[in-house]
Amino acid sequence: MSDYSTKHISQTLLDELVTALKSVSPYGSVEIYVQNSTVTQITVRNIKKTSVATPTAVLREKKIGGMISIVAHAHTQ
Numbered sequence: 001m002s003d004y005s006t007k008h009i010s011q012t013l014l015d016e017l018v019t020a021l022k023s024v025s026p027y028g029s030v031e032i033y034v035q036n037s038t039v040t041q042i043t044v045r046n047i048k049k050t051s052v053a054t055p056t057a058v059l060r061e062k063k064i065g066g067m068i069s070i071v072a073h074a075h076t077q
Helices: 012-022
Strands: 030-036 036-046 055-064 065-077
Touching: 012 030, 012 036
Parallel strands: none
Antiparallel strands: 030 036, 055 065
16 A cells, blocks of 8 residues: 555556546546545546536625625526
């Protein structure tokens, strides 16, 4: 398990990370879990985008009485 130490990065760990990064296509993420200075898990997530327009939130501050309210409006692009 010392090959996965975060104190002394081994070539084995680097190879695992490179492989994980290369497997993400074209959208996704790589999560690295560390316990006691040792990488215990590398999780790869691939995301499939759809052709549906995604809404973007527009935040606006509104002062009501003495309180400030954050209002979010969703718009599609």
